[in-house]
Amino acid sequence: MRYKYTGDKMKKSILIGISIITVAGILLAAVALGFGETEISQIDIKGEIQYAQSNVSFRIIEPMYIPAGYNFESVEGKKFRGAAKDLDLASFSYKNGDEQLTIKETIVIKTIQNTELSTLPEDTREIVDINGIEGRYSEENGIKLLGWKIGNLSLSISSWKNKGQNQTSSSLGKEDMINIAKSVREKTPEEAIAEAQTKVSFSILQPTYIPEGYRMNTAQTTGTRFRGTSVELEQSSIFYIKGDEFFAKNEILNLRESLTIKEDTTFPESTSNIKWKYMDINGVQGHFLEEPDGVKSLNWEIGNLSLAISSQSYNESDFKGTSLSMEEMVKMARSIK
Structure with a gap:
């Protein structure tokens, strides 16, 4: 004082x-x-949230719902400066035994335009509703992934189980991931x-x-x-x-x-x-x-x-x-x- x-x-x-x-x-x-x-x-x-906040330019949104059994591990805020784009990233990590749950929030600060336009492959992921916003859900190589946007902020939730050196599917269901996503709001x-x-x-x-x-x-x-x-x-x-x-x-x-x-x-x-x-x-x-x-x-x-x-x-x-x-x-x- x-x-x-x-x-x-x-x-x-x-x-x-x-x-x-x-x-x-x-x-x-x-x-x-x-x-x-x-x-x-x-x-x-x-x-930890406040420290992470000091490292990014957007306001970090903390999830209001985390499934039972998952314990908070960490939250980080980082700045990435690359040749093609600059972005800020915040990530929350939770753990339930061998199962991992990660929530990421990303905003692009600057993009360097590429003169060669590329055609993106068709998005075949499942469409889900997140508070009236279109989200995309998929499961691949043992990882469950849910992505969506809030304004300029891109968000994603990923879940998997660590089994030795490999990753297998976690017990977390799609509905639980959608409920987490719905709770990530102001x-x-x-x-x-x-x-x-x-x-x-x-x-x-x-x-x-x-x-x-x-x-x-x-x-x-x-x-x-x-x-x-x-x-x-x-x-x-x-x-x-x-x-x-x-x-x-x-x-x-x-x-x-x-x-x-x-x-x-x-x-x-x-x-x-x-x-x-x-x-x-x-x-x-x-x-x-x-x-x-x-x-x-x-x-x-x-x-x-x-x-x-x-x-x-x-x-x-x-x-x-x-x-x-x-x-x-x-x-x-x-x-x-």
Whole structure:
């Protein structure tokens, strides 16, 4: 933590973060404070997704359904730069004993036109429906494959069983693969809030005012329970974004709400000389800070809840500020009741 914050509840922002906080940062704090393996495992998955997200230009869509027995292994984000085309790829891997399940999401960034046009062979794969979109299913050499598109994003699911040095057909059926594909979509705001609500005991508050041009990023909206030896708290994070489909061009607005259940730790105060600006938020004192890099944060309380709004953008290597004004952030905060 870099800045001093007055008020007992706001010292708990070691896990909330006065400026933007990554899931990986939460994981490190959780380890330091002695959180259990189950909680850390859940945070670690989100941390891997966030790290993969930093390596690709599109927003990664996490599947909402994975068949029973399959356990998460990894998620990766990579950039490929070739002679014919440049593309970004994200891939999820799951395992069930000897059976492997992989979900890939790919977007072409640039294609170098070939002057020699080639004729593609006729696609004889089975046509299936995926949320009203045409998908193609096939089985070949022991590998089951399902492919489809969402806008400019190409997606595929592959499944097989490892048998020695060979690959054989897995027990995963075609309908299960179609159900996985149907779950790879952006959640609605209602679905995202409902899912986050199941992870916390307090009622998640939502703003009635959102600055112009911003929309909810449902893929990153989450609820989390932290259970440690010295701290117990619950936190919801609602993300809003402004920009196009390419993640790197987005501006990010994050609303965090935190409820501390138990705290046996005394947090050290920062020696930073950066001063807060104070304003009224529905009869409660709010604390606003703009950091040297332009990242802005606004903190206040509603009853037992500690709330924070942060505003930043990502420039491929670090976070930086946005043009969103303090007045807009305060207006958003005052609409949360």
